[in-house]
Amino acid sequence: MTEAVARGHGGANPGLRSALPILTVLLAIVAIWYLAAVWMNAPWVRDQAARADTVLTSGELIRQTLTLERPVLPAPHQVAAGLWEGVAGQKITSKRSLVWHGWVTLSATLAGFAIGTAAGIGLAVGIVHNRAMDQSVMPWAVASQTVPILAIAPMVIVVFASMGITGLLPKAIIAAWLSFFPVLVGMVKGLRTPDAMQLDLMHSWNASRARQFWNLRLPSSLPYLFASLKVAIAAALVGTIVGELPAGATAGLGARLLSGSYYGQTVQIWSALFAAAILAAALVMLIGAVERLTLRRMGMAR
Template sequence: MTDAATPRSRWPGTGNLLPVLTVILAIVALWYLAAVWMNATWERDQTARAGVELALPDLITLTLTQDRPVLPAPHQVAQGLWEGLAGQPVTSRRSLVWHAWVTLSATLAGFAIGTGAGILLAVGIVHSRSMDQSVMPWAVASQTVPILAIAPMVIVVLASAGITGLLPKAIIAAWLSFFPVLVGMVKGLRTPDAMQLDLMRSWSASRPQVLARLRLPSSLPYLFASLKVAIAAALVGTIVGELPAGATAGLGARLLSGSYYGQTVQIWAALFTAAFLAAGLVALVSLIERRVLARMGLAG
């Protein structure tokens, strides 16, 4: 966000911190208002049945402390998150850390498989013209197909074939992270221009040498850009893969059971855990990216 068009901050060193904080505060304030407004109907019904007139301050306290609110207030979500993350032993089925770990392990396994396959196929495509012309149009077209939507079906079909546990979810995560890596890497491996390739040829470098010394290093910026997309996609894929009925572990299962039993705080807590997990994973990839590119002198 530090491009030339961005106006300079009035307080040097703070950057976007102040505007971002303002917007977040505004969102939280709006959230509280919405919580009061959306939960008020139920409270009014309750008090009307009891025949009591409800004053506004009482209404506000009541709407913000419901057990199963239509929209839980931020502090209720924070409380639910805290209880889920820190209030349980990590091995407990009610612990969000445990559910997050179930989701995370499948995500990382799938991400590793998908990334590896994507890089290998990209290397093949760059070296074989018939492979390029056969596979690439399908790889690009497949981006327009809502693959994620059929993830639960894959789980059920694999379960009927006797494959359960981490692997089916990892397959979906791999499939989703495969295409961004493939498309990014094909672009990246082709970045060396004719001059650089000629130089390699004048050193009579073999094809594997050109790949290892020129193509792979110069593709790294593209690789990291697609890895960030891929890991977020892998996480979404895993969560959606946990949705089919019968799944009992993972953040997706937590979302589904919350929606079955009307436990809104549980849904929101699982949702925020997923959000933190996604942000953490993307931040981790960015950190590795910055380290690696700085080491190679490629950081801009």
């Protein structure tokens, strides 16, 4: 341990050296969070003390602000405990398990991401190859994103429910609504990266449009595709969670957020929030790994 630290200070260990700034920032955030928790919860604690006619020492005040059952802002250790309780403290089939709720959200996210990606790629291919689509589709795609998802989501849920469809599909549609757009924009840009010279070269070989697509446009677009997939999967997760809110859903991280706010369970809200953030980070990292693997196999990573 001491040896590792010594080497880290000597600058010989690159892992430690890059971890140091990250840790510093993390510590700073946690410190600010604690200060904010004390500051935001203090009025209520003081209020209680005044009502009970007791005078609090500042040490006692701080201790109480960080251990409230329903704090305005829960302290980091409370959220960590809530998260741990939700993940490891329950059977994963329990309705109080964050793993179970996470899975409900994840499955809809992945389904929506798949639909959104397919739609985004399909529309991009159409836009690049068809003049009419080039001029007509993009404005609608942009318009679709300017409508607040909070307004769209309840309509989608209601319309599907009226057809007797509830659960995964309506949420996946909302997720797809958000995630197709970055894929569309990234793929249109990516499919158009081949320059005039590369297209002339293809033309000089009398290559068909299909050849041009498979041998030139598609491989050129892959770095752009992966960049937009990372945005899209995070957007799909947001869409799913928003889709879980309006129906007063009983399952999913969105439902945890909602029930937490019904009952003033701030720790539960923050735990669900962090569970969602961790899920999003894991998904983005997963795509990053697939990206590295693919580009390396294509010989494009150096």
